[in-house]
Amino acid sequence: MNFVKESVNQTPIVDTVFSIVAKAKEAKAKVGSENVVDATIGSLYDEEGTLVALDSVFSSLKNLDNKVLAAYAASFTGNPDFRQKVYDWVLNGNSHLEHEVIATPGGTGAVGMTLQECLDEGQTVVLPEIAWGSYALMAQMHNLNVEKYSLFEEDHFNLNSFKSACKNVMEKQNRLVIVINDPCHNPTGYSLSEDEWKEVISFLNECSKTHAVVxxxxxAYIDFSSRQEKAKEYFAQFDQIEKNFVVIVAFSLSKSMTSYGLRCGAAIVLGQEKEAVQQVKIVFEKDARATWSNINNGAMATFVDVLDNHKDAYDKERLHYVNLLKERGDIFVKEAKEVGLKHYPYKEGFFVTLSMDNETRDKFHEALMENNIFTVKVNLGIRVAICSLSVEKTKGLAKKMKDILDTV
Ligand code: PLP
Structure with a gap:
C-alpha cells in the first residue's frame, strides 16, 4: 500500500557526507585528532578546527530587538529592505535588467522553487554531471528527468557538451531549464571565465528563439571567491539576454554570512521584460506561501543591519577567511601538481575534487579511510573539503593521497 506519492522513489537518502563525518569522528577518538585528516565537512572551519561563525553577523543578530526576532516577515516574498539589500549586494551594480527578489529558506529554497515551478512533471532539467547532490534529489521529488552535461574539456568549461545537453532537451519540450553552479562550483572549485559566460549566454539566446529559457x-559560494567584487562582473553579461530568457540567481546567506542554520537566502529573478519577471515572481510568491510561508525575520534583519552598519567589520572578517581558503587551496593544488595527483580545474572556493572513474574512486576512498584520511565521494571523483582543513593538515596531504592512490 502506498501512503505517499507513487512518483517518488522510496529508497532512503544515502547521505554520503554525514556517514563519513561520523567515521572521521570515531577515528579521532581512537587515534587522536592530530593523526586524522578530516576533509569531509562542507562548512568553513578555522585553523583550530572549529566552525567559523562571523562575529559581525552574530553580534548583530543578538542585538536585535526580541520583537524583530519574533515577528513574521512583512510579506511572503520577504522584507522589502532585505530584498533591496540582496539585489544591491549580489549584483553590485553590474545588472540593469528588470528584477524581483524573493526571500527563500537558504539557497536550497531558491533552487528547489525554480525546479518545481519552472518545469512541469515529466519534463527534463539540465544539470552538471558533477554537482551538489540536492539538484538530483529535487528533480526526483518533483518528478523531473535529468539531462547531464559534462563539465570539462581538458581544463575548460565543456561548452560542446553543454550545448548538446540543451539541444537534446529542446527536442522533447518547449522550455529549457538549466543549472549552472558558478562561481566556485561545488565540488570542483571551477569558475567560468568572462568569455565562457559570453558563449553560454549567446548560445542560450539562440535557444530562446524557439524555447522559453530559464x-x-x-x-552559493560567490562571497568566498578569491576575486571578490570582480567575481560579480559576469552578471553584466546577463544584460544581453533576449526577451524569452530569464535568469534566476540563487543566493545563500548560509555561506555569505556563515549562517547555515538560520535558513535564509533569495531567488533573484532577472529578465529583459517586466512581464516575464512578474510571471515568475507571482508563481514563486504563491509557492513560498504554500510551502514555507515566511522567511526567518531575524536572519533578514541581520543581513540588512550587517551591510548597513557593520560592513567594514564584516568585510574584514570575511576577507580573512577568503585569504585562508586561498592559502589552503594554493598549497593543495601546488603539491598535487608536484606529485602528479589529478584533480579537476580548481580556481577558488570551498572544495578541490580529485578526478577518477567511479571504480577507482570507491577503492581509493576506502584506502584513504584505512589511512585515517576522510573525504567525500562524488560522481567521478573524491571531494577534498579545504574549507574545513587547516593549513597544517593541508600541507603534505597531496603526496599522502598520491602514495595511497598508487596502491589501489
Ligand atoms: N548550492 C550549492 C552548490 C550548495 O553547495 C549549497 C549548500 O551546500 C546550497 C546551494 C544551498 O545551501 P543553503 O540552502 O544552506 O543556502
Missing part, C-alpha cells in the same frame, strides 16, 4: 545560476 537559467538557474546557483551562486
Amino acid at each position: 537559467l538557474l545560476n546557483d551562486i
Whole structure:
C-alpha cells in the first residue's frame, strides 16, 4: 500500500557526507585528532578546527530587538529592505535588467522553487554531471528527468557538451531549464571565465528563439571567491539576454554570512521584460506561501543591519577567511601538481575534487579511510573539503593521497 506519492522513489537518502563525518569522528577518538585528516565537512572551519561563525553577523543578530526576532516577515516574498539589500549586494551594480527578489529558506529554497515551478512533471532539467547532490534529489521529488552535461574539456568549461545537453532537451519540450553552479562550483572549485559566460549566454539566446529559457545560476559560494567584487562582473553579461530568457540567481546567506542554520537566502529573478519577471515572481510568491510561508525575520534583519552598519567589520572578517581558503587551496593544488595527483580545474572556493572513474574512486576512498584520511565521494571523483582543513593538515596531504592512490 502506498501512503505517499507513487512518483517518488522510496529508497532512503544515502547521505554520503554525514556517514563519513561520523567515521572521521570515531577515528579521532581512537587515534587522536592530530593523526586524522578530516576533509569531509562542507562548512568553513578555522585553523583550530572549529566552525567559523562571523562575529559581525552574530553580534548583530543578538542585538536585535526580541520583537524583530519574533515577528513574521512583512510579506511572503520577504522584507522589502532585505530584498533591496540582496539585489544591491549580489549584483553590485553590474545588472540593469528588470528584477524581483524573493526571500527563500537558504539557497536550497531558491533552487528547489525554480525546479518545481519552472518545469512541469515529466519534463527534463539540465544539470552538471558533477554537482551538489540536492539538484538530483529535487528533480526526483518533483518528478523531473535529468539531462547531464559534462563539465570539462581538458581544463575548460565543456561548452560542446553543454550545448548538446540543451539541444537534446529542446527536442522533447518547449522550455529549457538549466543549472549552472558558478562561481566556485561545488565540488570542483571551477569558475567560468568572462568569455565562457559570453558563449553560454549567446548560445542560450539562440535557444530562446524557439524555447522559453530559464537559467538557474546557483551562486552559493560567490562571497568566498578569491576575486571578490570582480567575481560579480559576469552578471553584466546577463544584460544581453533576449526577451524569452530569464535568469534566476540563487543566493545563500548560509555561506555569505556563515549562517547555515538560520535558513535564509533569495531567488533573484532577472529578465529583459517586466512581464516575464512578474510571471515568475507571482508563481514563486504563491509557492513560498504554500510551502514555507515566511522567511526567518531575524536572519533578514541581520543581513540588512550587517551591510548597513557593520560592513567594514564584516568585510574584514570575511576577507580573512577568503585569504585562508586561498592559502589552503594554493598549497593543495601546488603539491598535487608536484606529485602528479589529478584533480579537476580548481580556481577558488570551498572544495578541490580529485578526478577518477567511479571504480577507482570507491577503492581509493576506502584506502584513504584505512589511512585515517576522510573525504567525500562524488560522481567521478573524491571531494577534498579545504574549507574545513587547516593549513597544517593541508600541507603534505597531496603526496599522502598520491602514495595511497598508487596502491589501489
Ligand atoms: N548550492 C550549492 C552548490 C550548495 O553547495 C549549497 C549548500 O551546500 C546550497 C546551494 C544551498 O545551501 P543553503 O540552502 O544552506 O543556502
